Amino acid sequence: MTFIHISETDLNDLHICCALGAKQYSAAIDAKKAWLSDRMKEGLVFYRLDDRAKVFIEYLPVEAAWAPIHAPNYMFINCLWVSGRHQGGGHATHLLDRCKEDAISRGMDGIVHIAGSKKFPFLSDPRFLKHMGFNVVDKVAPYFQLYAHKFHERGVQPTFKTNKPLPVKEHGIDIFYTAQCPFASGLISDLEAVALAKGIPFHTYEITSREEAQKAPSPWTTFSIFYNGTFQTHRMMSVTKFEDFLENISTRGTEV
Template identity: 40%
Template sequence: MGDKPVFKQVTLENLETEHICCCISDKKGENCVPSKKSWLRGRMQEGLVFNKLDVRGKVFIEYIPAEFAWAPIKADGYMYIDCLWVSGQYKGKGYGDQLLDQCIDDSRAKGKKGLVCLSSKKKMPFLADPGYLKHRGFKVADTASPYYELFYLPFSDPGTVPAIKDVARNGCVDEKGLILYYSDQCPHTSKYVPLLAGNLKELGLECRFRKLETKEDAQSAPVPFTTYALFYNGKFITNEILSEKSFAKIWERIRNM
């Protein structure tokens, strides 16, 4: 029998020194870890919980009262799961179930109506796995173009079902050209957004960057996933945080839209 897994909560008291899972380290000139920790610091004052396996790996859950979620949803009284991530050597060992069970117990103890989590019609990068959510009893509460699904797990008769706000339903904006909405909710934006800006400049392309600085900004955004959302000529393109190579592939596909 192996040792019993040890879980640890990252709090305001240990945030500065604790490893935050989705960032192993900052390379010179990057701001990934500080930007994410600054974002977490503000959210922890609003009730965000960051619980993880006590390892230097991606095994964690991050959740917050839905009223403070950085997402254009209506889910008063629920707890919103920002991210549940188990990767690499830690997959298949039940850690995801244990993290979710701890979230459920904590949310019940805090008097929440249930959980909500943003996902998609099929498994996609940076979004919760819809197959896993269904396996755990989550149901689809609402949908938004082109592929978003808002899942919920009520603890009792929910009454009003959580919903995506109308502003984020259609997957479009009233602007031409490239538009990128993003936030510091994911540390990778601090690395890849500047790289994308530099890449676009080299290609002679312009992009309007819209950084979401507050929950009010995020809750009125034109897309359910506010960590990263690229639009072109008014249409939503992707929620995937793009490298230079991945942008080049997408650009070949959309440039004549």
């Protein structure tokens, strides 16, 4: 199979893998395409399998990344995704090699990516990252880890930023998200209805700029759930799973 590089001019004509065939996410997909278009002006690359499948990579220079990371002259991977029947076919390695070749050609010092202390949904598998030459260079509680693949020793040591974060509500559910993922923004109204039906205060904060992303209360700016001011999870979940989450939230601690 072949891979293609989707440019800004291709966005309206080609699918972007996320939320394939899900009509309820059409507005969120349009928002994702607008987000991608703006990021492509800043150097983002969207490279995917030439097939209607979720096999793709998004990356851009850290200086333009929507994540609280200090890693000048590094490439940041927004998303590395291989799903379904295409898993195990070497596609993730190909996608990562493409990113590495691009970063080297730009004279960069390495690549950084956010994952977890173990394999979590919606985050890359840390075992694969280590296999591909990445090492953990920084950590943020409860489980986020910053992985770096340094091309040489001249580059700086990447770190998470410790800026004063955006405020989190002290009562109820607080969700921070961006338009980067259609599932994240597409879920909000359904989750709100569930919380309000249970009498739980529900607040959302859409991060709409890189400057806001640098102050996000969680390093995973795509989607993060807080309860009574405490981080709970980065997992995007269905209505049914969110109902279960709310039922158990008083007895369950932060996801680890």
